[in-house]
Amino acid sequence: MNPTETLLDVRGMNCGSCVRHISEALDALDGVEEVRPSLPDKTVLVRHDPARVSAEQLAGALTARGYPAATRAA
Ligand SMILES: [Cu+2]
Helix, strand or coil, X not given: XXXXXXXXXXXXXXXXXXXXXXXXXXXCCCCEEEEEEEXXXXXXXXXXXXXXXXXXXXXXXXXHCCCCXXXXXX
């Protein structure tokens, strides 16, 4: 399956520590290939295999860690 890119808006991402927590939470998911957070934009661009992990699962993993996240339409 080809990887896809999902852009997530993340609430509560305010410092480098948040960025690290968010990156770790996403990296831990099966099917995630690359995580590119942007602190100024409060977004994370995730390259992932949609057959193994969906955009909704990515957002859900961050929300469960205390960073409410939602997918942004590309
Ligand atoms: Cu922080």
